[in-house]
Amino acid sequence: MRPVTVYDIAREANVSVATVSRVLNNTAPVKKETRERIVALMHKHQFQPNALARSLSRKETGMIGFILPDITNPFFPEVLSGFDYEARKLGYTYFLCDTISTNEENERLYDRQYERESQYLSLLMEKQVDGIVIIGGRVDLAKPGEELAREVEEAAKRVPVLLLNGNLPQTHLNRIAADQKLGAQLAVQHLIDLGHRDIAVIGGYAKMTNTQQRLLGFRTAMKEAGLNVRKEWVLTEGFSVQKGQEFASRLLGAKRRPSAIFCMNDLLAIGALKAAHRLGIRVPEQLSIVGYDDIPQATYSIPELTTVSLQSQEIGRQAAKTLDKMIAGKKVPRLQSIMPELIVRETTAPFTEPSA
Amino acid sequence: MRPVTVYDIAREANVSVATVSRVLNNTAPVKKETRERIVALMHKHQFQPNALARSLSRKETGMIGFILPDITNPFFPEVLSGFDYEARKLGYTYFLCDTISTNEENERLYDRQYERESQYLSLLMEKQVDGIVIIGGRVDLAKPGEELAREVEEAAKRVPVLLLNGNLPQTHLNRIAADQKLGAQLAVQHLIDLGHRDIAVIGGYAKMTNTQQRLLGFRTAMKEAGLNVRKEWVLTEGFSVQKGQEFASRLLGAKRRPSAIFCMNDLLAIGALKAAHRLGIRVPEQLSIVGYDDIPQATYSIPELTTVSLQSQEIGRQAAKTLDKMIAGKKVPRLQSIMPELIVRETTAPFTEPSA
DNA sequence: ACCCAGGATGAAACCCGTTTCACAAACAAA
DNA sequence: TTTGTTTGTGAAACGGGTTTCATCCTGGGT
Numbered sequence: 001m002r003p004v005t006v007y008d009i010a011r012e013a014n015v016s017v018a019t020v021s022r023v024l025n026n027t028a029p030v031k032k033e034t035r036e037r038i039v040a041l042m043h044k045h046q047f048q049p050n051a052l053a054r055s056l057s058r059k060e061t062g063m064i065g066f067i068l069p070d071i072t073n074p075f076f077p078e079v080l081s082g083f084d085y086e087a088r089k090l091g092y093t094y095f096l097c098d099t100i101s102t103n104e105e106n107e108r109l110y111d112r113q114y115e116r117e118s119q120y121l122s123l124l125m126e127k128q129v130d131g132i133v134i135i136g137g138r139v140d141l142a143k144p145g146e147e148l149a150r151e152v153e154e155a156a157k158r159v160p161v162l163l164l165n166g167n168l169p170q171t172h173l174n175r176i177a178a179d180q181k182l183g184a185q186l187a188v189q190h191l192i193d194l195g196h197r198d199i200a201v202i203g204g205y206a207k208m209t210n211t212q213q214r215l216l217g218f219r220t221a222m223k224e225a226g227l228n229v230r231k232e233w234v235l236t237e238g239f240s241v242q243k244g245q246e247f248a249s250r251l252l253g254a255k256r257r258p259s260a261i262f263c264m265n266d267l268l269a270i271g272a273l274k275a276a277h278r279l280g281i282r283v284p285e286q287l288s289i290v291g292y293d294d295i296p297q298a299t300y301s302i303p304e305l306t307t308v309s310l311q312s313q314e315i316g317r318q319a320a321k322t323l324d325k326m327i328a329g330k331k332v333p334r335l336q337s338i339m340p341e342l343i344v345r346e347t348t349a350p351f352t353e354p355s356a
Numbered sequence: 357m358r359p360v361t362v363y364d365i366a367r368e369a370n371v372s373v374a375t376v377s378r379v380l381n382n383t384a385p386v387k388k389e390t391r392e393r394i395v396a397l398m399h400k401h402q403f404q405p406n407a408l409a410r411s412l413s414r415k416e417t418g419m420i421g422f423i424l425p426d427i428t429n430p431f432f433p434e435v436l437s438g439f440d441y442e443a444r445k446l447g448y449t450y451f452l453c454d455t456i457s458t459n460e461e462n463e464r465l466y467d468r469q470y471e472r473e474s475q476y477l478s479l480l481m482e483k484q485v486d487g488i489v490i491i492g493g494r495v496d497l498a499k500p501g502e503e504l505a506r507e508v509e510e511a512a513k514r515v516p517v518l519l520l521n522g523n524l525p526q527t528h529l530n531r532i533a534a535d536q537k538l539g540a541q542l543a544v545q546h547l548i549d550l551g552h553r554d555i556a557v558i559g560g561y562a563k564m565t566n567t568q569q570r571l572l573g574f575r576t577a578m579k580e581a582g583l584n585v586r587k588e589w590v591l592t593e594g595f596s597v598q599k600g601q602e603f604a605s606r607l608l609g610a611k612r613r614p615s616a617i618f619c620m621n622d623l624l625a626i627g628a629l630k631a632a633h634r635l636g637i638r639v640p641e642q643l644s645i646v647g648y649d650d651i652p653q654a655t656y657s658i659p660e661l662t663t664v665s666l667q668s669q670e671i672g673r674q675a676a677k678t679l680d681k682m683i684a685g686k687k688v689p690r691l692q693s694i695m696p697e698l699i700v701r702e703t704t705a706p707f708t709e710p711s712a
Numbered sequence: 713a714c715c716c717a718g719g720a721t722g723a724a725a726c727c728c729g730t731t732t733c734a735c736a737a738a739c740a741a742a
Numbered sequence: 743t744t745t746g747t748t749t750g751t752g753a754a755a756c757g758g759g760t761t762t763c764a765t766c767c768t769g770g771g772t
Contacts, residue, residue, distance in 0.1 A: 022730095
């Protein structure tokens with residue numbers, strides 16, 4: 001059966017569609033009895049206005065595109081849930097756009113992310129979304145002037161784009177980001193305060209600005225404490241539990257090993273925890289570990305992870321609020337910094353000389 | 357600047373919009389040079405067809421609504437990622453609809469889920485989605501004839517609706533679901549085979565059909581082995597790590613305690629693991645634990661969880677494929693059962709008499 | 713030379729709302 | 743009573759595509 005339209009209602013109520021539209025949107029006064037007659041008919045027929053038609057003429061859709069790299073990475077659901085909370089309050093719905101590729105074996109492939117990201121960018125624009133938020137992915141990687149960055153900037157000319165946690169350098173795009181450098185400094189300073197001197201870092205991708213920022217924070221804290229960074233204790237290219245286990249095994253298997261490891265995210269930290277366990281190294285007594293992100297899983301492990309909270313939900317909420325303002329044409333600050341916070345739990349302890 | 361439309365292209369190419377539309381969709385032959393001229397103009401102006409307008413006349417949007425209860429529960433991102441994979445291949449985009457409510461303190465509230473679910477149902481229909489998939493939430497709870505169930509069925513008359521893992525009894529709606537009873541049986545049988553006789557179950561919600569099914573599987577396996585179920589060892593109402601810890605503490609703190617715990621999901625199992633650890637009970641030597649769902653986090657814990665895999669990604673993939681068929685008007689089986697699989701890892705071991 | 717099947721194309725209707733404009737009626741102020 | 747402002751309403755244009763129908767051409771078959 002054909003869905004009922006304003007025309008059907010109008011005909012049956014002996015009014016014009018204009019009037020029906022008016023009661024639908026309360027956009028102009030309608031005589032009380034006329035209104036009631038129309039409302040009754042709407043209920044009777046379970047009238048649901050066609051949002052496509054409405055959006056087409058209104059030139060606004062109430063739809064947002066949310067581009068993220070990998071929904072199975074628990075960090076993203078966290079920010080997404082914060083975003084969802086505000087977005088819904090503001091009356092938006094959103095498309096979820098995951099830029100990761102998986103092959104038939106469910107292995108995650110990060111190589112085609114760029115391609116996917118720009119595909120989504122134009123797809124979303126065709127769908128006439130009111131705004132786009134991008135977290136992770138290319139915005140973390142692109143260098144100024146690069147083709148990739150240009151595409152995003154191009155899109156931003158046609159529709160509000162908000163970057164989360166990204167770090168597209170030298171861009172005029174609005175962003176909300178945690179201070180990555182500070183977060184790393186917090187973590188490393190904590191280890192130093194506990195008396196650690198042999199500190200390693202694992203994870204991240206050397207090309208990602210986020211990683212670079214955190215590495216910078218790490219180096220800064222080390223330098224200020226007069227400690228030097230051994231380059232074989234800086235292991236990058238990876239963000240998974242798997243990788244964390246791998247990196248930590250390598251670190252802990254060597255003759256000289258660090259007494260503390262700073263991990264670029266919690267997944268890596270969990271991997272490090274596993275590696276230590278396999279090698280019979282007790283955490284935190286013999287090895288301190290600090291994670292990053294404070295995903296819910298950080299409290300699932302035994303011992304629970306000491307980590308740097310990026311306030312993921314808060315970022316998501318801010319994102320929704322800010323994008324809404326941008327859509328409304330209001331001015332918003334170019335960069336909103338979210339202060340990271342160190343959450344001390346159970347994987348860090350004062351340094352003690354190995355008894356053996 | 358106003359976006360460029362088919363009319364703009366048509367005017368500049370000295371053709372009618374019909375012709376432009378034809379080259380856009382390859383829907384009828386167009387003279388080669390005309391086509392080339394039009395294509396060139398499209399590129400020149402970076403023409404992007406307005407998907408709203410297109411959908412409005414085509415009466416299909418390529419949009420799907422995906423309703424789930426809580427994206428921060430890692431089970432859902434898993435099925436979502438499987439769904440994403442296929443949906444994208446088939447050319448769909450989807451709205452993510454999270455039915456959980458959170459208050460300002462980010463606490464999750466499940467009480468208003470119903471309301472949210474029906475709001476989303478009509479919202480999605482207004483947005484003219486081509487189909488809707490619902491996982492968890494009301495479809496797990498509703499009894500036949502109930503108001504809630506009716507709403508879903510009502511929606512299903514207007515747009516294809518697919519239920520995942522739900523168990524709306526006596527409904528004619530299409531569903532894809534893992535065999536919950538079998539999954540539980542597998543888990544419990546495994547424990548019994550290992551020599552356990554004192555087995556407890558924790559988690560779930562008594563009103564959820566899923567929980568009921570699993571409980572049924574549990575009881576069946578116990579009965580077949582001639583074991584009886586102690587009712588103080590059946591603890592329901594909860595699905596979180598927190599709850600798991602609580603339940604397990606209660607169980608393990610009692611004078612008489614089980615030698616094995618079957619958990620209604622992996623989060624609970626992780627909680628149980630933590631409780632055991634706090635109480636100094638070694639897993640799996642002194643206590644075996646089996647989870648359910650096989651979320652990625654099941655391998656993050658130490659020891660790694662033995663669990664029942666629901667093949668979450670697979671369910672998601674099937675969902676996309678099936679919904680696509682439904683949208684195309686093809687017949688699909690009323691119920692597709694996904695076989696659960698027991699994944700034996702490190703939290704289960706043969707029963708041994710307590711040495712003390 | 714004649715007929716017919718495509719090929720190529722345009723005019724116009726259609727999808728379903730919103731919004732502008734015009735106009736009549738009702739009511740208030742002067 | 744006259745003028746000015748609301749209230750109440752409809753006709754029609756609009757948003758940006760798709761699709762049907764009609765028309766004109768062209769090449770192949772006989």
